[in-house]
Amino acid sequence: MTDLHLQPVVMDVGSLTTKVGFAGGTAPKYTYDSILGRIKHRRVIPGGALEKEASGKGRVEDKDVYCGQSVSNHPGAFTLSQPVSYNGAVESHSDLHTLVNHGMAKLNVLSASTEHPVLLTENPTAVNLVTNRCSLAEFMFEYLNSPAIFFGPAGVLSLYSTGKTTGVVLDIGDSGCQVTPIYEGLGLHHSILGSSIGGRRTTDVLQKLLTRSTGLSLTTSAEYQMVRRMKEECCYVQVEGAEGGDAAWLLPDGTPVTLPARLRTQPSEVLFSPSDHTGSEELGVHRLLHRSVMSCDIDVRSRLFESIELVGGGTMMTGLPERVLKEVRSLSPPHTTLRLSATPERKNAAWVGGSILASLSTFKGMWISKERWREEGENCMRDAML
Structure with missing residues (x-):
């Protein structure tokens, strides 16, 4: 393909947030909720309060569907939906396209989309992975006229963000967690493990605890988002x-709520003992990590255990790195060397790794061009990309 004169766009679409920016950056330029809102009652929203989608090639024409600050600022006025769910499953391809289009608009590149290749992160174990790739490829190439795209596995990119090429990544997101062992830059796909135990489960636990302890009925989409914010600020x-x-919290209507100390640690316990809190038979995050490493070749296990990386927004809770290390150590032989890293910027790890990769001159030959897509179609979307 011809030389690319402008910076590639890097986009990390998660189940909770979407991060966008340009390759070479050290952090996303914009982060917005991966939530779409369909208006329930237009007249309850102040005039001009809705954020207009920028027009341009690829705009999804649905005047009653919004994303970004419009939805975040007025959640009660919308029926909310999330295009991406557990394990990278796409609930609605058209809604996903709206999220992507919104990110391109925020970067002001819709009018120059023919000049910017786009790297998108993905979950390599997602259901219907090839279908998801093809749907996005068609949207990017045929509607946005992107010159080239690439799909990078989030776990591998996250490790790249640390400057390492060998290690095991525990990524806890909102809709689940995934363990990805990587050896010399390539994901060991046969040993990638995942579960639906993630940030959303911890929010669910807190929601139930609040109902029991305060009698509050917090059932609407807007109330659920409030419980999530309470968890992020008060729980550990x-x-x-x-x-x-105890922790104090003020509801939007001014009602004070006290979160007792004994309840502040309970939501996070679902990450380690799912069966005790949800009845799920899935493994705790520490057991998932241990099983993933032990399923790898015996010659690489020690190197993986010596480079455990915690990433994702679900790992930001105070005390989580220490607890994960303690629990993994309890499963390992006495003389096993364990090293765990959790950088302050870990919630952006996949995006940062994509930014690093897409800015390398040696990466140019790995892009899937629009011409190749038109010649090969689905066939060029079948292979693992890293």
């Missing part, structure tokens, strides 16, 4: 010697 992971007091 129990580790030895760490005790917190």
Whole structure:
């Protein structure tokens, strides 16, 4: 393909948030909720409060569907939906296209989309992976006129963000978690494991605890988002010697709520003992990580255990890195060397890894061009990309 004169766009569409920016950047330029809102009652929203989608090639024409700040600022006025669910499953391809289009508009590249190749992160174990790729490829090439695209596995990209090429990544997102072992830059696909235990489950637990302890009925989409914010600000992971007091929270209507100390650590326990809190038979995150590494070739296990990386928004809770290390150590032989890293920027790890990869001069030959897509179609979307 011809030389690319302008910066590639990097886009990480998660089940909770979407991050967009340009290759070479150290952080996403924009982050917005991966939630679409369909208006329930237009007249309850102040005039001019809705954020207009930028017009351009590829615009999804549905005046009653919004995303970004419009939805975040007025959640009660919308019926909410999430295009991406557990394990990267796409609930609605057209809604996913709307999220992507919104990101391109935020970067002001819709009018120059023919100049910007786009790297998108993906979950390599997602259901209907090839179908998802083809749907996005058609949208990017035929509607946005992108010159080239690439799909990068989130786990591998996350490790790249640390400057390493060998290690095991535990990525806890909103809709689930995934463990990806990587050896010399390539994902060991046969050992990738995932579960539906993630941030959303911890929010569900807190929602039930609040109902029991306060009698509050927090059932609407807007109320659920409020519970999630309460969890992020008030809850933490129990580790030895760490005790917190009660936490105060103010509801949007001004009602004060007290979250007792004993409840502040309970939501995170679902990550380690799902069966005790949800009845799920899925493994805790520490057991999932241990099983993934132990399924790899015996010659690489020690190197993986020595480079455990925690990434994703679901790992930001205070105390989680220490607890994961403690629990993995309890499953491992006494003399196993374990090293775990959790950088402050870990919620952006997949995006940063994509930014690094897409800015490398040696990466130019890996893009899938529009011409190749038109010649090969689905066939060029079947192979693992990293």
